[in-house]
Amino acid sequence: MAEVLAEGYNVFDTGKSPTGTVKYLSAPADVIELIQSGRLGEHILLVQGGTTTFLAPALSMGAIGVITMSGAPESHLGILSREFQTPCIMTAHLTGSDSRYVVGATGPGHFDEIAKALDGRKVRLDCSDHEVGRVLADD
Template identity: 40%
Template sequence: MSTESNARLIGTGIKAFQTSQRAKGTIRFLDSPDEVLDFIDGPDVETSVIISRGGTTTFMSPVLMAGCAGLITLQGAPESHLGILSREFGIPCVMSTQFTEGIQTVRGETIPADGTLVELDVAGDQGQVLLVEN
């Protein structure tokens, strides 16, 4: 259940760790080292929830060090690289996330579009991604 009355569930996955802390921010899908480097130099790091393809995507480390609001992976487990780093930095993370709606990537994955406002909930049995509707 979300603290936002206008939020609805759009994705579920495995939480990297349990915390009552929620992450709220706009989606940003980063798929290459160049995209990561461009992003961490920009103004939106702390208000962004990042989507990464895999839990072993080591080039995503600078985004966590820069202090993104939250992290979503499409693959991976809490024991993977990004799961471990999200715990170390205290950044809410939902891994191996399956979305019920969104746009299609070039690889056919369904994800929320960049700029979509979401909230990550990792307090319960599973990680949840909630769409915050304005």
């Protein structure tokens, strides 16, 4: 079985198990650049928050999978990902780290660590469990 790199809330159960290179998106400009590059479908998108509302265009343009580092499945992004049937794992944490997201008490170090570990890695999302979504290594 492939190595589990990270785990989080699975927003909805799905048999879809997209693979792609993780791309960390930190600002609206990153999303615009990605859409303009025509390579949206090659990437699993990593963003900091469930309230990262700038991701909406990427979802409507056919993003294949999303990982967030904070936020709940009931949030706006969770609702959108179910509408678009885009597999989505929220508040993911690295299985190899003790750092966890805590509302209002999470410093930038937590997000930097995850972004550094996942950005650029080839992964597969497993969203078949009704609670836990898994980010698997696919190198």
